Amino acid sequence: MSWRRAAPPVLLALALAGAALAARGTAPPPPVKRLASPAAFPAGDGSAIAQRSCVICHSPMLVTQQAKDSSAWVRTVTQMEKWGVSLTPEERDTLVRWLAHELPPKPAR
Amino acid sequence: MTLRARVRRPRLDPAASSRRAFLGSLSRAGLGAAAWLAVPPAVRDALAATPGAVPGSAEPAPDLIVRSDRPEQWETSLGALGRSSLTPNALFFVRSHFGAPAIDAAAWRLEIEGLVSRGDSFSLADLRAMPQEERVVTLECAGNGRGRMPLASTSGTQWMHGAVGNARWTGVPLGVLLDRVGASSDAKHVWLEAADAAPVPGVPKFLRSLPIAKAMDDVLLAHTMNGAPLPALHGGPLRAIVPCWYGMASTKWITKITLEEQPSDNHFMTRGYRWNAPGADPADAAPVEEMRVKSVITRPLDGARIAAGRYIVQGFAWSGSAGLRIVELSLDDGVTWSPAGFMGDKHAGAWRPWATEIDLIPGPMTLMARATDGAGEVQPLEPFLSAGGYGTNSIHRVSIDVVA
Numbered sequence: 001m002s003w004r005r006a007a008p009p010v011l012l013a014l015a016l017a018g019a020a021l022a023a024r025g026t027a028p029p030p031p032v033k034r035l036a037s038p039a040a041f042p043a044g045d046g047s048a049i050a051q052r053s054c055v056i057c058h059s060p061m062l063v064t065q066q067a068k069d070s071s072a073w074v075r076t077v078t079q080m081e082k083w084g085v086s087l088t089p090e091e092r093d094t095l096v097r098w099l100a101h102e103l104p105p106k107p108a109r
Numbered sequence: 110m111t112l113r114a115r116v117r118r119p120r121l122d123p124a125a126s127s128r129r130a131f132l133g134s135l136s137r138a139g140l141g142a143a144a145w146l147a148v149p150p151a152v153r154d155a156l157a158a159t160p161g162a163v164p165g166s167a168e169p170a171p172d173l174i175v176r177s178d179r180p181e182q183w184e185t186s187l188g189a190l191g192r193s194s195l196t197p198n199a200l201f202f203v204r205s206h207f208g209a210p211a212i213d214a215a216a217w218r219l220e221i222e223g224l225v226s227r228g229d230s231f232s233l234a235d236l237r238a239m240p241q242e243e244r245v246v247t248l249e250c251a252g253n254g255r256g257r258m259p260l261a262s263t264s265g266t267q268w269m270h271g272a273v274g275n276a277r278w279t280g281v282p283l284g285v286l287l288d289r290v291g292a293s294s295d296a297k298h299v300w301l302e303a304a305d306a307a308p309v310p311g312v313p314k315f316l317r318s319l320p321i322a323k324a325m326d327d328v329l330l331a332h333t334m335n336g337a338p339l340p341a342l343h344g345g346p347l348r349a350i351v352p353c354w355y356g357m358a359s360t361k362w363i364t365k366i367t368l369e370e371q372p373s374d375n376h377f378m379t380r381g382y383r384w385n386a387p388g389a390d391p392a393d394a395a396p397v398e399e400m401r402v403k404s405v406i407t408r409p410l411d412g413a414r415i416a417a418g419r420y421i422v423q424g425f426a427w428s429g430s431a432g433l434r435i436v437e438l439s440l441d442d443g444v445t446w447s448p449a450g451f452m453g454d455k456h457a458g459a460w461r462p463w464a465t466e467i468d469l470i471p472g473p474m475t476l477m478a479r480a481t482d483g484a485g486e487v488q489p490l491e492p493f494l495s496a497g498g499y500g501t502n503s504i505h506r507v508s509i510d511v512v513a
Contacts, residue, residue, distance in 0.1 A: 034171075034174065034175060035175050035178075036174050036175060036176045036184070036267070037176070037267075039178065056308055056309060057207075057307050057308055057309060057312065058177065058179055058180060059177050059178045059179040059180075061175070061176065061177045061178055061179075062177045062182075062266070065176060065177075065256075065266070065267045066264060066267070067261070067267075068261060068262055068263070068264070069261040069262060071262070072261065072262035072263075072264070075262075075264075076264055082311070083307075083309070083311045083312045083313075084309040084310070084311030084312065105260075105261035105262075
């Protein structure tokens with residue numbers, strides 16, 4: 001991993017101290033997950049609406065990391081409309097249904 | 110019950126003369142030597158050392174987790190966080206509502222108006238010519254840990270553990286500036302307006318206000334971070350540093366300060382950053398202000414395979430103005446707890462590194478760390494639930510596999 005190649009003095013000292021105490025070394029920790037959520041919207045009938053309505057202000061990542069039930073997605077879309085997003089009633093229904101289906105609640109981590 | 114490992118008692122090592130200065134600083138901080146002697150000198154010295162300034166970067170460093178690429182929401186991995194007590198600028202978490210605005214620092218000015226006798230504006234050079242203060246302060250995003258919350262309705266960046274960092278900030282105490290412009294006795298709140306804005310006009314700008322007492326006594330307007338000019342991603346050319354409060358109070362890219370009788374009615378004051386329970390109206394809830402007591406384990410990392418034997422567990426702990434009383438480690442799912450030792454100097458508003466040494470016995474194992482603040486508040490086992498996903502400070506668990 002790159003941080004091992006560019007180890008600062010502090011890390012080296014820690015590693016040395018750790019190695020001295022634990023006669024055998026440790027396995028590398030799990031790699032860092034660089035992009036924490038998809039950078040593109042999931043496929044489906046709401047995808048094009050989201051692409052047109054959401055990415056003006058923020059990346060799809062801000063959406064794809066959410067995990068919410070239908071009523072929470074309604075609140076989110078309502079807030080965005082209040083702030084300037086323009087949707088027809090049909091687009092709104094499609095968007096909410098698609099979000100709730102593609103990005104539902106997840107178990108606690 | 111069979112313990113997979115046990116926490117070792119602190120051992121005195123009288124041979125290490127090089128730690129005398131460090132001992133002195135601990136004594137001044139009111140701590141006994143036994144509080145940290147569980148830690149070998151090499152580790153202690155390494156953690157007490159401070160890394161040099163690392164210039165900011167427009168690209169996320171390899172150890173940052175990108176939770177959003179626009180606007181930038183970058184989380185520091187726990188492995189990177191644990192390398193030093195001062196978080197290098199390039200590894201410091203990034204949180205912004207609308208992304209870094211383009212600001213020409215040479216032309217930039219800070220306006221101060223409202224309930225003052227001498228409204229004025231100041232260049233960066235003006236501010237640098239005023240009395241300067243340097244403070245080590247930990248900033249934690251109020252939403253840090255939101256991703257750990259078992260809620261079906263919480264919006265926002267799904268941070269896990271690393272939306273927190275500790276830096277040395279240099280700047281002008283806000284109180285000095287307010288005295289300079291002649292703050293009126295009618296001024297009860299200080300509004301800090303930021304330069305960042307959404308691309309569409311209907312989205313409210315980010316603006317936070319602070320009670321006058323906090324603003325006068327305990328806020329820094331920082332232009333320097335870990336010895337380097339404040340990077341744009343971290344609020345440059347000027348940001349507030351509000352010790353002991355969650356990061357939303359430490360407004361970045363400040364352009365205007367207004368003194369008012371009332372707190373701001375901005376969205377990010379009245380709707381966002383409130384302690385409302387799920388389903389409750391934020392307007393009826395108290396504002397999010399002070400950080401809740403918290404600790405993280407930075408060594409070992411979750412999922413690591415580690416050889417049996419003696420091992421040093423490390424982490425950081427922090428809290429609001431109540432300070433820290435103790436950090437404890439449990440290796441038996443919270444049945445018993447043993448104290449860890451604090452390391453390094455104590456700074457009001459800054460986290461403290463802690464460490465302890467344990468014996469690892471082969472098999473799966475879960476470590477838990479919990480901190481208690483000076484007022485006796487203890488980290489809870491389960492996440493604290495707020496509708497906005499704020500203030501999660503449940504006990505950090507790290508599961509490892511110990512091999513023979």
